[in-house]
Amino acid sequence: MAVERSGAERVEPLACGRDAADVWDHAEAGVLDEHELTCPHCMRAHADHDRLGGLVARMAAEPLRPPPSVLEQVMGAVVADLRPHELLALGPDAWLGRPTAEAALRHVVDTMDGLRARRCRIEQLRAPDGSGDDPAAVWVRVTVAARFGVDLASVTARVRQMMISAGDRTLGVPIAGVDILVEDLWEEPA
Structure with missing residues (x-):
């Protein structure tokens, strides 16, 4: 029994x-x-x-000996956190940390069915006079993994629209364009 x-x-x-x-x-x-x-x-x-x-x-x-890669990753994260973050100009007296904006836009990708965000990088375009005092649009480059069989043209177009909308409405950052690089595929288990 x-x-x-x-x-x-x-x-x-x-x-x-x-x-x-x-x-x-x-x-x-x-x-x-x-x-x-x-x-x-x-x-x-x-x-x-x-x-x-x-x-x-x-x-x-036995004493713990983490592999060298763990130590390198932790130290990289600590050093990155100590560096001053680049700021995105939202207006004459308003700024947004680039890592915060990038994390928010990665989240937009992760909410989509069929895509997972890998990396996101935002580059702020300067105003025509180069001053950067007025809010200038940004260009977003995001790398993703896609589920095998998903309609890439459709899902990337939706992600692009959602990122532009989130940048404008949620973050207050006008997005001039979004480049999406699909660098990996995954397959759902049967």
Whole structure:
């Protein structure tokens, strides 16, 4: 007879009918009963518990050494956060951090069915006189991954329209154009 645990799948008992988790709990507490001390199936479960406990203890005692790539990624993020962020001019006395605007526009892509944003870069175009005092339009370049089989022409046109609308209405940044580069595909599992 299988034992059903709350929130878990059904677990088959040991050949003697006992639940291995109960044997482990009894071994942990030091209260094995007569059956568990003499039954070969329970003794094997108890021995497995001891071996696993020893392995876990040895692994816990080993110092953690993250791969160099993790350290590089963390340090890159820290250094990037320390750099002054470039600002987008919204008006004579209004500015918006470029990373904030880029994150908002990536979110627009992520809400679309069939696309996932990878990177987004905003370049502010300067006013004709080069002053940049008045809000100038921006150009957005976004890289995406697309679901295999999606109509790329249709979905990228919708994303382009939504990004232009979000830039103007939500961020207050007029978007002059959007370049979309599809750099990867993914397939939904069957």
